[in-house]
Amino acid sequence: MTSGEIKEVVLDILEGIAPDEDLSGIVDDVPLREQLELDSMDFLDIVMELRKRYRVQIPEDDYVELATMQSTVDYLAPLMKDLQKV
Amino acid sequence: MAAADARLETVMYDTIIIGAGMSGLAAGIRLAHFDRRVCILERHTAIGGLNSYYRLDGRNYDVGLHAVTNFTPKGTRTGPLARLLRQLRIRWDDFALVPQLGSKIAFPGVALKFNNHFEYFRSEVERHFPREKDGFQRLTETVVDYDDLSEETAAISARAIVEHVIKDRLLVDMLFCPLMFYGGSRENDMDFGQFSIMFRSIFMEGFARPWAGVRVILKHLVRRFKALGGDLRLRAGVQRIETDGDRATQVVLDDGTTLEADRVLSSAGLVETMRLCGSQVPPSPPKTGKLSFVESINVLDCEPREVGCDQAIVFFNDESQFHYRKPDDLVDLRSGVICSPNNFAYSEPLAEGLVRTTALANYDRWRALDDDAYRQAKQECHARMVEIATRHVGDFRDRVVATDTFTPTTIERYTGHAGGAVYGTSRKRFDGVTHLKNLFLCGTDQGFVGIVGAMFSGIAMANRHLLSGTSDSTQPAELAVQDVL
Numbered sequence: 184m185t186s187g188e189i190k191e192v193v194l195d196i197l198e199g200i201a202p203d204e205d206l207s208g209i210v211d212d213v214p215l216r217e218q219l220e221l222d223s224m225d226f227l228d229i230v231m232e233l234r235k236r237y238r239v240q241i242p243e244d245d246y247v248e249l250a251t252m253q254s255t256v257d258y259l260a261p262l263m264k265d266l267q268k269v
Numbered sequence: 270m271a272a273a274d275a276r277l278e279t280v281m282y283d284t285i286i287i288g289a290g291m292s293g294l295a296a297g298i299r300l301a302h303f304d305r306r307v308c309i310l311e312r313h314t315a316i317g318g319l320n321s322y323y324r325l326d327g328r329n330y331d332v333g334l335h336a337v338t339n340f341t342p343k344g345t346r347t348g349p350l351a352r353l354l355r356q357l358r359i360r361w362d363d364f365a366l367v368p369q370l371g372s373k374i375a376f377p378g379v380a381l382k383f384n385n386h387f388e389y390f391r392s393e394v395e396r397h398f399p400r401e402k403d404g405f406q407r408l409t410e411t412v413v414d415y416d417d418l419s420e421e422t423a424a425i426s427a428r429a430i431v432e433h434v435i436k437d438r439l440l441v442d443m444l445f446c447p448l449m450f451y452g453g454s455r456e457n458d459m460d461f462g463q464f465s466i467m468f469r470s471i472f473m474e475g476f477a478r479p480w481a482g483v484r485v486i487l488k489h490l491v492r493r494f495k496a497l498g499g500d501l502r503l504r505a506g507v508q509r510i511e512t513d514g515d516r517a518t519q520v521v522l523d524d525g526t527t528l529e530a531d532r533v534l535s536s537a538g539l540v541e542t543m544r545l546c547g548s549q550v551p552p553s554p555p556k557t558g559k560l561s562f563v564e565s566i567n568v569l570d571c572e573p574r575e576v577g578c579d580q581a582i583v584f585f586n587d588e589s590q591f592h593y594r595k596p597d598d599l600v601d602l603r604s605g606v607i608c609s610p611n612n613f614a615y616s617e618p619l620a621e622g623l624v625r626t627t628a629l630a631n632y633d634r635w636r637a638l639d640d641d642a643y644r645q646a647k648q649e650c651h652a653r654m655v656e657i658a659t660r661h662v663g664d665f666r667d668r669v670v671a672t673d674t675f676t677p678t679t680i681e682r683y684t685g686h687a688g689g690a691v692y693g694t695s696r697k698r699f700d701g702v703t704h705l706k707n708l709f710l711c712g713t714d715q716g717f718v719g720i721v722g723a724m725f726s727g728i729a730m731a732n733r734h735l736l737s738g739t740s741d742s743t744q745p746a747e748l749a750v751q752d753v754l
Contacts, residue, residue: 202360203343220346224732225355231303231736 188268189256196232200225211253233259237266281529282306282500284735285520287507287545288536288685290318291720292712294490296534296727298357300735301497308528309499310520312506312685316491318536319684319691319713320720322484325673328621330566331482332675332683333691335582335608335625338451338470339721340366340385340477348474349721356728357493365485366477369581370612374443375661376586381443385475394440404434413473415465427464428457442591447471447584449593450606450627452718454558454692456594463716470719476581480615486720507537510545510708517546517708532735536712536727539694540687542703558690559595561677563630565654568671569622573609577663578624581612585661593629600650601629607658624665626654632677632688647674692718701730709734 184192194206197219204219215221226249233239239262241249248258284300286293289311300307315321320333339349343361354361373382379397383390391409395402408431428441435441445459448467453459459467479485495501505526510533511519520528535542539555573579586604593604605628611619638646651674659666677689686693697716701709709730717726 199358200355202358203354220351221355222352224352224728227732228356235303 184263184266184268186256186260189259189263190252192233192236192263192268193229193252193255193259196229196236199232200228209252211256212251214250215252215255216250229255236269237263239263239266278526278528280306281531282308283530284308284532284534285310285528285530286534286536286711287520287542288318288712289316289491289501289503290536290712291320291486291490291723292715292717292727292730293318293534293536294487294494294727295353295357295724296536296711296731296735297494297499297501298490298497299728299731301494301499302358303736305735307499308530309494309501310505310507310522310528311501311503312523313683314503316501316503317483317487319686320483320723321487321683322482326671328568328671329482329484330673331484331610332564334478334483334720335451335606335610335627336369336476336478336613337364337366337486337721338467338474338476338719340368340475342368349470349725350474353721353725353728356732357490357724359489359493363489365479365481367480367613367615369476369478370579370614372476372580372582372584374446374584376439376443376446376591377589379439379443383472385477387473390472398437398440401435401437401440404436405440407434409468409473412465412468415462425461427459427461430461431464438590442586444468445593446586446591446604447582447606450584452692452722453593454560454690454697454713455695456559457592463718466722467718470721476613478581478610478613480613480617480619482610483720490724507545509547510535510542512546512705512708515706517705532707532709534709534711534727534730534735536710538686538690538712539696539698539710539714541685542708542710544687546705546708555694555696557688558686558692558694559688560593560692561595561630561632561680561689562627562691563600563650563654563674563676564625564627565651565658566673566675567624567626567655567658567665567669569624569665569668570670571622571668572618573611573622573624573662573665575622576665576668578607578609578665579612580607580662581609583607583661585657587657596629596631599631599634599646600653602653602657604628605654605657607662609662621670622665622668624658624662626658628654630677630689632681632690635676635678635689643676643678647676650674650676686713701734 249255283305284307286309289309341348371384381393506523508523517533588603608625680689693713699716701715711727711730715726
């Protein structure tokens, strides 16, 4: 998967979690917590959705990498480069 | 064919959930969404538990639900409703919530009105209790600052804290009255944690209701649960939970069917769940909750506002002091709640008018009556409640086309909650753990109340105990996230 595809995956996950949100204006380098007021339960859901959909395991110590869209994509890129988008 | 047909089903579930109420269904959705094999067992043919509905003589009635508390408008991203919608992947519109038109707390000589805009309530408090303006401000700041997860004041007496900042006993009682009627499991007081959560849910967030009642929410949850592959079994009462002293090993149904699961989540209540575990209970068994209610329902052939009943909810108290405790008599009619589901901002009116009056009742007294005495007591109680309601909301007596009344024994029969204690035992298990490693609690006795609270309870317990890798893990992963993000 390319970085662009990974971003689409993350957006799709966010769309599922917050179906009422318009995600077209998400800014890549601003914390998602600030932009969408996501809480700890939501971040855990992003982790769990990635595990469910792509078997990507994110250790607790790495949760901090999910702060912004950019940091999330950068973090996931090496983990997901050999996976096909579903 | 009952006992002779007893069989062990070979399907092994990840989690069995006892009770298809708001908390069990919400937990089930979480688990099924993340591909867990999950089964919800419901004793009755109808789902909903404490917040259910029934049909009588061609009419639909809600039980439990007067209003959904914690209402926040579409687009709100914070607060329990927004959080639970995200957790369940539900759109705001799916619950079809319509805000109230207004409510009030009516005590002798003074009435405080409120709606879903907190500043209005604040202005009412300041108008009627000008000397308490600063105290009320301090109280609201404390309540807003209260953090549900990590507050040391959680288990402190709310009365002690409120009376410290508000000196007028009348105002203190008026603030407590709606909170107690909508979630008080203890007599005359509650934990400050619960006070804060309920104060926010009632005064700072607000009331709403789907036009078609609680079934809208329940049906949405069930559809979602089934679509995700969850099993829902109706008429599947749990007779007992087999244990090996350390873990729940099997769940045995009334018809003898035996089911196995890695973990069990029970919304039956703490006392009730311990009873299911039979003799394997901890040394000091929990006590049944004391507080139960009678409700009298009147169906009108007109909109209630035509006879003067224009509030969604009226919390009333006719004595100089407010007493929230188990009455000595069958019922305590000195205070209560009058609800009219018509008084919400619907785009079209309900088919008929409804006035529901709720008051504290004594389960033991109702239980002790024989059939004839029970029927008579119910009739008399209904008549007295109608009379009291007319004093508060207008005389609707000649517009009544149907009535129904339920008592603590009705509640016990249909919800399985011992003693008809709708708010459960007074000692909550906020962590949801029991004496068995793989048996957890959700719902009323886990500690959250109201419809949103109940669903949140199921979600929180599923996240904490049932979505982690092993059944013995008690470390909630969400706390790890909280630390870093």
